[in-house]
Amino acid sequence: MPKSRPHHPSKSHAPVKVQAPVPVKKAAHSRQGFRTHEHIVYPAHGVGQIVRIEEQEIAGNKLELFVISFAKDKMTLRVPTSKAAAVGMRKLAGPDIVKKSLDTLKGRARVKRTMWSRRAQEYEAKINSGNLISIAEVVRDLFRSESSRTIRSNASSTRRRSTGWCASFRRSRTLLRPRPRNRSRPIS
Numbered sequence: 001m002p003k004s005r006p007h008h009p010s011k012s013h014a015p016v017k018v019q020a021p022v023p024v025k026k027a028a029h030s031r032q033g034f035r036t037h038e039h040i041v042y043p044a045h046g047v048g049q050i051v052r053i054e055e056q057e058i059a060g061n062k063l064e065l066f067v068i069s070f071a072k073d074k075m076t077l078r079v080p081t082s083k084a085a086a087v088g089m090r091k092l093a094g095p096d097i098v099k100k101s102l103d104t105l106k107g108r109a110r111v112k113r114t115m116w117s118r119r120a121q122e123y124e125a126k127i128n129s130g131n132l133i134s135i136a137e138v139v140r141d142l143f144r145s146e147s148s149r150t151i152r153s154n155a156s157s158t159r160r161r162s163t164g165w166c167a168s169f170r171r172s173r174t175l176l177r178p179r180p181r182n183r184s185r186p187i188s
Contacts, residue, residue, distance in 0.1 A: 043088040043130035088130040101136035109144030
């Protein structure tokens with residue numbers, strides 16, 4: 001049995017109080033045009049569902065937060081309701097926006113003859129905006145510039161695309177890809 005230390009009154013150690021964020025549930029169902037149980041798009045993570053709207057006290061300040069669940073990544077995100085527009089959170093696109101983005105994909109590429117680093121910044125800004133039509137423009141321009149390059153080049157002068165180009169193309173294409181629906185039975 002280990003020996004216990006004698007208690008010294010002169011060396012009293014008071015516990016340090018650490019205040020963790022305490023959720024204060026609020027009966028809010030709608031804020032900033034978003035409702036609970038509504039599916040939304042968060043540019044950095046994709047499609048998620050607002051599980052609830054809660055109020056938390058963090059560092060002495062009360063914040064109202066959207067609690068968003070992303071099933072694909074098995075992740076929960078808390079976004080202040082006042083910052084929803086600033087981070088690019090938006091509702092799912094309606095049929096008219098989807099049609100316009102598909103028409104954009106079919107349209108003619110508008111690749112500027114500027115340095116790749118400048119175009120990459122513009123493409124990244126369009127992707128981060130979360131605007132479906134802007135993302136479609138990025139996919140269209142990157143895909144068309146790649147296909148026109150392979151047509152113009154011959155076997156002896158093939159060039160590989162930069163890592164930045166590939167990353168921008170892959171990211172924008174992933175954001176446009178439709179999500180598979182949950183199915184109750186396996187596909188055979």
